[in-house]
Amino acid sequence: MLDSPALLAHTNDLDLVIRHVLAGLGHGIHAGRERGAGVEFSEYRAYAPGDEWRRVDWKLLARADRYYVREAERDSHVATWLWLDATASMSEPSRQVPKVDKLRFAATVLGCIAAVAQRQGDAFGLVVCTDGRTEFTPASRGPRQLQRVLAQLSKARPQGALPDAAALKSSLHFARAPSLVFAASDCLEWPSPLSEALLRLRHMQHDVRLLAVRTQAEVDASFNPGSGYRDLEGGMPPSDANAAGLHMLTESGRAAYRAALEAHFAGVGAACRQHDIPYYEARVEQPLTAVLRGWLQLASPRARAR
Template identity: 65%
Template sequence: MLSTSALLAHTNDLNLIIRHVLAGLGHGIHAGRERGAGVEFSEYRAYAPGDEWRRVDWKLLARADRYYVREAERDSHVAVWLWLDATASMAEPSRSGVAGLDKLWYARTILACIAAIAQRQGDAFGLVICSGERVQFTPAARGPRQMQRVLAQLQRAQAGGTLPNSETLRASMPFVRAPSLVFAASDFLDWPSGQAEALLRLRRMRHDVRLLCLQTRAECDASFAPETTYRDPENPDGVFRFAPDTVGVYRKNRDEHFARMLAQCRSNDIPALAACIEEPLPAVLRAWLRQGGHA
């Protein structure tokens, strides 16, 4: 299994990373879509690289001298939504000697892999990015072109600012009327928050919400360099010094924070997976999918 450091060698090519991560991953996000009875023709669209040749309409090729792919719709489908926290705290880097690795890189890479699985299954998928007190929204769609749109947005995402407030998020969620799977990647250092309220609200509306809580190894085991001062990137007044007599306080506060968060997730039937960004990404992806019953 490839390590996270090996994947970082391809950090500028999400397509290449996806191929490495998904190699040998045989399952998808949910049960496969039906074929045959119940599949209704919807429309033609121009062939794009990555489309399956068996979906090409060869009779139309003979008439139009161009490749077209048949699209099908079903009476019910589940859209997949990728939810990325790109606030300033997600720029926290690994302090384990893995150059270029931070929480945002890990989050957007694992969400890109979810998008690739959704495309492979023929599902519609969209993207929500929370950054700089705003929400960037890419509507759900299917196909290779949608994949390129989503990858481009993920690649451009930069960590900055704080989470949008509840009102901004509520006004930015037009997808809540349709059944959805929501894969949200964040460090969830802000909980409760507008983001937390939005995700809990989606679950109460019977959407399938799954959280990935990302931390660095140093954050998990308080292995920061001693006598070093750290500033909260989302709160200029938040300064913490890791001295021998303060590490215990940090651990206590951290454990209590995530215990409250996970308890609220359990009470709302929201699977939440905690992972360190130094862990191999393929293993974390598999564990995240397994939480939905797809081991």
């Protein structure tokens, strides 16, 4: 399958992956443009999968032998922000698909969202939390902005811990105007500075949507028994680790681990529902198109009204 995680494992061309995934998606982020009589013509752009055929300029096709779409719409004032957790725990790899980890999967999902925003003509920007700091790509429009965002997503490496709560709170200036915020994290630290920032944005009336990225091994506790694991971001209680900072997952502790993790993510989901934040859990072994469709459909007004 073109949209399987195996595609991520065999190419570093994020743009290539995204174009394959979006070719079969056909979903927009939101009704971000105003259509109707009296709206002035803006520009032409190349046809993209999912565009309506009635908007193709057939006379231009006859002259140029290429499909072009008439942009005759006013832009929405809503900006789309992509928020990537690039802390150390996002380095967790899949045990089933070689060379795929949580960070690369999350970055690709957000890259697809950026491509949808660019196709809709929306402004979009990027926030990356990594190694105790926050990195911004200011919101803008157009193909060049998409390449800037994809370049930053490709450069992201899983390092360190989240910035502290005060630093993240002071960085929320980017969302002064109405915004959609698509955040991707493994949500292993919750509550956290990231969760506090997302809840604050929601209380500021922004549309916040959260994707929790996990591996199948994390979900079903299929780690090798007797193996040692270290908390890469710190904060592991001393009772859970030996002197070397290792946690040992024994066969007898597997059920307790699974129950604790299920309870943790149930709490994350409950907090999101309480604050009207669409929350979607994904595994890195899932097809990208399925994850994108599920997340976007969950965030639609129809789904949220159920």
